[in-house]
Amino acid sequence: MATTIAPQRTTSARVRRTSRIGQLGRWTFIAIAVITQVTPFYLALTTAFKPITDTTSLWLPPLSGGTLDNFSTAWNSGHLEWALENGLIVTVVSTALTCIVGAMAAYPLARRSTKLNRFVSLLILGMLMVPPLSILVPLYTMLAQLGLLNTYISLSLVLTTIQLPLAVFLFTQFMRTLPLSLEEAAAIDGAGLTTTFLRIVLPSLKPVIATVVILTSTNVWNEFAMSSYILNQPEVRTLAPAAASFFGSQGNNIGAAAAAALIGLLPILIAYLFLQKYFVKGALAGAEK
Amino acid sequence: MKLSRNTTRAAIAAFGVAALLISATGCDRGTSASSSSEVQFFLNGGPDTPQYKEMTDLIAKFKAEKGITVNMTAASTDYEDQMKVKLASGDIPDVFTTHGWSLLRYSKFLEPLTNRSWASKVNPGLNSAMRDSDGNIYAFPGAFDTAGIAYNKDVLDKAGIDPATITTWDAFNNAAAAVAAKGSTPIFSSGKAQGPAGHIADYLAADTFTDSQLTQMKQGTFVDSAYAKVLDRVKSWQSKGWFNKDYSSASEDDMAHALANGTAAFEIYNNSILASARTYNPNANVGFIPLPPTNGSTPYLIGGEGVDSFGVSKTSKHKDDALAFLDFLAQPDNAAALAEANGAAAGLVNVKVDFGKLTSSFDKYVTSGSTPVKPYFDRVYLPNGSWNTMVATTDSVISGQSDVAGAVAQMKNQFATLYGQK
Structure with missing residues (x-):
């Protein structure tokens, strides 16, 4: 009896030990990931609440008492109240346009597998490889000639164009997984192409729409390069260029820049808290079949 | 059917929101370019x-x-x-x-x-x-942008150095050695800022080339022997460990902090660094001196637009x-x-300018007009586009990634390429 139980105990002890080691490894990995994510925010907080004359290490909290001066500098000198509003307008418009135009463009590409459509799909995919700044000069010239510089519509259209290739790709891939039978049934019931798209296809796209909304809105909200060229007047500047304006050739105001970044983070944080389940679902949607 | 209607409404609403947001914010911001009369x-x-x-x-x-x-x-x-x-x-x-x-x-x-x-x-x-x-x-x-060697007087006082006596490179080297012996950083610069290293080479080069060598440079011949002298001096400071240990990761703000906190003695950089140091520590005991001569006989400032x-x-x-x-x-x-x-x-x-606490340095070297002012070397003697290579090559010598010969060769190649494009 004893000879048969002993190996079982040894095996279960080994399994428990292996499981404990595995758990330890998982927790270590999670801890490293959390620290990596949290550290920049910690540094931004310590910097934003320190007066400019506090030259202690960035890692230390404001030991001589915190200050809100950096936030008032960021808000007043950086015109953050405008920047937040401008960022919101450009983000909502670009995201809405990307979703609508992206879904409409993807529908024929997913459903009609012609040579031309395959070529167009590849062309759209290829546009992902074009660095946006490589077309800056002709684009800027065109906008200047049209008198559209420093207008919301110009940046919204440019950013929509930049975001569209990825959106079209995601929509196309997702639509190909939808059963054709639904659309065939709609056709038998007399639905036209537009009706089928709006009433049958579009409602089925909810998961991928969530993905596109998340990707597009965060990309547009954080976009810096194009925004700084196209909207460079303080009244229309978006958030990232407004925060970056505290870095200059004649010296930096890191405290104000950190404060601006934290203020800019708030809308995303609030949106995330309220829409958490949609964000998680949307982020996972691309992985589902 | 209910779902379909909702979706259609959502699509229309999205268009509506987009249009509303653009039009509602109209009139003042973001809907038209600035007035053409301004x-x-x-x-x-x-x-x-x-x-x-x-x-x-x-x-x-x-x-x-x-x-x-x-x-x-x-x-x-x-x-x-x-x-x-x-x-x-x-x-x-x-x-x-x-x-x-x-x-x-x-x-x-x-x-x-x-x-x-x-x-x-x-x-x-x-x-x-x-x-x-x-x-x-x-x-x-x-x-009128002037630049020399920025210093923290408290650090020099501790090392027993009077900055006014630094009129030769030997005197500078002795001062740096004395500062190092007291545990402070003799020369502070920034590799991260992609600029300060270039300033060091730029300022030194201004008085390292002879008149005939400068003429050759203007005519498109890179005088590598003279440029090697510039980087040799930088290399000698690097090999003695006189640059800050965090050179590669230090930012321009760290340069200002080092002067403000009195952890470094010298910075060969634009005088704007003094204003930044004063921002961080209004009581910082800082000033500047002209650069000691290499070919000439009197110390000089770098200046320009x-x-x-x-x-x-x-x-x-x-x-x-x-x-x-x-x-x-x-x-x-x-x-x-x-x-x-x-x-x-x-x-x-x-125009009379009040320099505040920096008045003594400005009065002594700038306002009096007694100190010769040489132009930024790269603006006059290097083809447009050379600056980044100047920064990169000096940086490679300070960080020990390249020897002087390699850095000079890289600079010479870039000079030839850019001069050919003129």
């Missing part, structure tokens, strides 16, 4: 800088006096890139900061200002950088208003306010 002014400087604040006040004063509206837009670290795009696309502001390049880079886009009343008052020290061979000037110099210099586009539709604005800035009181905001000497000789 003078468009593009400034190099962030909204929190003293220059920006001073310029905002001056623009308001100008409007009250002349009734002309100046619409100021500013960019900071990406100013140069933005300006290049504006020039390439033909969307050139009526007035813009020339940041040291009014002659070499921007003169073909700028209205000559030689006939303006203030042009005869431009400090002669700026002639080589700002006037062409016919004596034409293309920008109003809001600042500062970042606060402004030109008028020759294609401007509001040229008269733009020129009136520059004339307004050039009035002695206004020019003094601008120079003080920039922490630099004035570009006009009839």
Whole structure:
């Protein structure tokens, strides 16, 4: 009896030990990931609440008492109240346009597998490889000639164009997984192409729409390069260029820049808290079949 | 069916929201370009800088006096890139900061200002950088940018060094060794900022080349033996461990902090670093001295067109208003306010500037006019585009990634390439 139980105990002890080691490894990995994510925010907080004359290490909290001066500098000198509003307008418009135009463009590409459509799909995919700044000069010239510089519509259209290739790709891939039978049934019931798209296809796209909304809105909200060229007047500047304006050739105001970044983070944080389940679902949607 | 209706409504609502957001915010911001009757002014400087604040006040004063509206837009670290795009696309502001390049880079886009009343008052020290061979000037110099060796006097006092006695490189090296012996950093610079290393080579090169070698450089022959002397000096400091240990990761702000906190003795950089150090520590005991000579016999400063210099586009539709604005800035009181905001000497000789706690250094070396001022080496003797290589090669010597011969060879290749493109 004893000879048969002993190996079982040894095996279960080994399994428990292996499981404990595995758990330890998982927790270590999670801890490293959390620290990596949290550290920049910690540094931004310590910097934003320190007066400019506090030259202690960035890692230390404001030991001589915190200050809100950096936030008032960021808000007043950086015109953050405008920047937040401008960022919101450009983000909502670009995201809405990307979703609508992206879904409409993807529908024929997913459903009609012609040579031309395959070529167009590849062309759209290829546009992902074009660095946006490589077309800056002709684009800027065109906008200047049209008198559209420093207008919301110009940046919204440019950013929509930049975001569209990825959106079209995601929509196309997702639509190909939808059963054709639904659309065939709609056709038998007399639905036209537009009706089928709006009433049958579009409602089925909810998961991928969530993905596109998340990707597009965060990309547009954080976009810096194009925004700084196209909207460079303080009244229309978006958030990232407004925060970056505290870095200059004649010296930096890191405290104000950190404060601006934290203020800019708030809308995303609030949106995330309220829409958490949609964000998680949307982020996972691309992985589902 | 209910779901389908909702989706259709959602799509229509999304379009509606997009349209509403654009139209609702209409009238004032983001729906139309600036008024065509305003003078468009593009400034190099962030909204929190003293220059920006001073310029905002001056623009308001100008409007009250002349009734002309100046619409100021500013960019900071990406100013140069933005300006290049504006020039390439033909969307050139009526007035813009020339940041040291009014002659070499921007003169073909700028209205000559030689006939303006203030042009005869431009400090002669700026002639080589700002006037062409016919004596034409293309920008109003809001600042006479001077640079030498910035120091923290408290650190030097502890090492028993009087900065005024550093008039030779031997004296500088002795001072650096004494500072190192006391545990402080003799020379602080920044590899991360992609600039300060280039300043070191630029300042040293200004007095390392002989006149005949400078002529060769202007004619397109890179004199590698002279450039090697520049980097040899840098290498000798590097091999003695006199640069800050965190050189590669240190930022320009760290340079200002090091001077402000008294952890470093010297920084070979633009005098604006002194103003930054004062921002972090208003009581910092800092100043500057001229650079010891290599070929010449007297210490010298580096000087030239500062970042606060402004030109008028020759294609401007509001040229008269733009020129009136520059004339307004050039009035002695206004020019003094601008120079003080920039922490630099004035570009006009009839302007008196209050340098605050840096007055003794400025009075001794700049205002008195006793110290010769040499132009920035790269602006006069290197083809446009050489700066990045100058920074990278000096950086590679300081960080020990390259020897002097390799760095000189890289510089020579880039010189030949860029000179061939001229």
